[in-house]
Amino acid sequence: MEFCVTKHKTMDSLTGNTVLVLGGSTGIGLAVAKLAAAQGAKVSIVSSNQQKINEALKELPAGSQGFVVNLADEAAIKAFFATADAIDHLVYTAGENLQLSETATLDIAAATKFWNIRYWGAVAAVKYGAPKIKGSIVLTAGSAGTKPGKGWGVGTSICAAVEAHVKVLALELAPVRVNVVSPGMVMTNLWDNIPGKEEMYEQAAASLPVGFVAKPEDIAASYVHLMAQRYITGQRILIDGGWVLM
Numbered sequence: 001m002e003f004c005v006t007k008h009k010t011m012d013s014l015t016g017n018t019v020l021v022l023g024g025s026t027g028i029g030l031a032v033a034k035l036a037a038a039q040g041a042k043v044s045i046v047s048s049n050q051q052k053i054n055e056a057l058k059e060l061p062a063g064s065q066g067f068v069v070n071l072a073d074e075a076a077i078k079a080f081f082a083t084a085d086a087i088d089h090l091v092y093t094a095g096e097n098l099q100l101s102e103t104a105t106l107d108i109a110a111a112t113k114f115w116n117i118r119y120w121g122a123v124a125a126v127k128y129g130a131p132k133i134k135g136s137i138v139l140t141a142g143s144a145g146t147k148p149g150k151g152w153g154v155g156t157s158i159c160a161a162v163e164a165h166v167k168v169l170a171l172e173l174a175p176v177r178v179n180v181v182s183p184g185m186v187m188t189n190l191w192d193n194i195p196g197k198e199e200m201y202e203q204a205a206a207s208l209p210v211g212f213v214a215k216p217e218d219i220a221a222s223y224v225h226l227m228a229q230r231y232i233t234g235q236r237i238l239i240d241g242g243w244v245l246m
């Protein structure tokens with residue numbers, strides 16, 4: 001019995017692995033970097049802002065690295081991976097603050113740009129990063145891809161597109177595994193553009209089946225699971241406190 005437990009722990013451990021988190025300076029990405037490091041990985045983070053990276057590195061073990069790359073810029077992503085070391089796992093959690101608009105009032109030019117980081121940035125990171133990746137890729141979508149709401153046309157479409165693309169990538173990049181985490185509401189900077197966000201959290205907590213709104217740490221374990229579980233590919237983990245059931 002003891003042997004089985006030990007064996008299981010070894011399979012799920014990230015000890016000795018290298019993990020690169022694109023969008024790892026705050027929120028979900030930073031929580032993933034911290035948990036991966038706690039499970040024995042050597043972590044690197046990427047974001048567009050050196051100051052935020054410096055702050056994040058204070059929360060990560062000595063030896064962790066940070067790089068400034070604008071993930072809305074394909075050329076910058078290509079240049080970054082041209083000189084990057086080989087890695088075991090790539091995690092993509094980058095995204096700017098939300099912009100919600102009903103279709104009747106949608107600014108199409110702004111909406112077009114809104115695809116750049118969450119969708120095209122992820123696709124470019126996979127395209128240019130794939131030759132360096134030995135183990136797995138975990139992308140990020142959101143529960144909006146499953147449960148629509150008024151004003152969420154673009155956000156819902158991006159989430160659904162990432163989830164669909166992951167299945168194709170799992171075939172194209174095999175044996176590298178490719179999966180996606182789709183969080184529901186999580187307390188991060190992402191909601192800073194939304195007026196009354198604290199009240200929104202309270203209302204959501206009262207109505208969600210689990211009775212609370214997640215913190216980034218509540219989501220991070222799903223990314224680590226997808227990195228460490230070597231028999232899963234092309235799949236989504238929806239982690240939303242029961243939101244899509246309501």
Ligand SMILES: NC(=O)c1ccc[n+]([C@@H]2O[C@H](COP(=O)([O-])OP(=O)(O)OC[C@H]3O[C@@H](n4cnc5c(N)ncnc54)[C@H](OP(=O)(O)O)[C@@H]3O)[C@@H](O)[C@H]2O)c1
Nearest residue numbers: 023025026027028047048049071094095142185186188190
């Ligand atoms: N929070 C939620 O409720 C929720 C729900 C569903 C899905 N998600 C998704 O989860 C992902 C992570 O979001 P979060 O909630 O953790 O928000 P967050 O704390 O704002 O994290 C976003 C990360 O993306 C980075 N980033 C933004 N623009 C960038 C750029 N041009 N180049 C490089 N990095 C950039 C940010 O760093 P810098 O600002 O330093 O560049 C930061 O590290 C997003 O894709 C989001 O859509 C979040």
